[in-house]
Amino acid sequence: MLQVKELPDAEVLKKFTKRYPDANIEQVLQFLTFLRVASDLSNSLDQFLGSYDLLQGRWWVLLLLMREDDFSSVPSTLAKQAGVSRATMTGLVNGLQRDGLVSRVTDSHDRRQSRVRVTAKGQSKLDEVMPDYYQRLNKLMSVFDKEQGEHFMTLLLALKSQRHIFE
Known part of the structure; x- marks a missing residue:
């Protein structure tokens, strides 16, 4: 999968709005950032699993x-x-x-x-991988307190409910 490593800034996106007036710069940046973070996490998970000879x-x-x-x-x-x-x-x-x-x-x-x-x-x-996986996952998700984590899940489920838009 091709991944854009450097996200466009608002100035770059303004060029697109001239040609595509329906583009909402803030929403485009939010979506691209979400995709970038998801891709980065997936790549990091691949590297982690690779250290255990897994994909x-x-x-x-x-x-x-x-x-x-x-x-x-x-x-x-x-x-x-x-x-x-x-x-x-x-x-x-x-x-x-x-x-x-x-x-x-x-x-x-x-x-x-x-x-x-x-x-x-x-x-x-699995017994070898999973304890390390859960420790790393706990550390990753600790950036959220309980309330933020619940809100994050609500937001993710809201996005999931709209995935059909690209189908």
């Missing part, structure tokens, strides 16, 4: 599996939960299986279907 996609698959009572799920469900295609999920599962972090097992109810299950090695990997 975000593979980490999320392990976390999704850990949500399940039996630590397993079918690939199509995982793809839906992760918001990726089945082909993408197949690639993620293949990589996790190659590294011994998950295994494929035959579904006991439908022998035509396989389930993906976290292995002991996969659980061990």
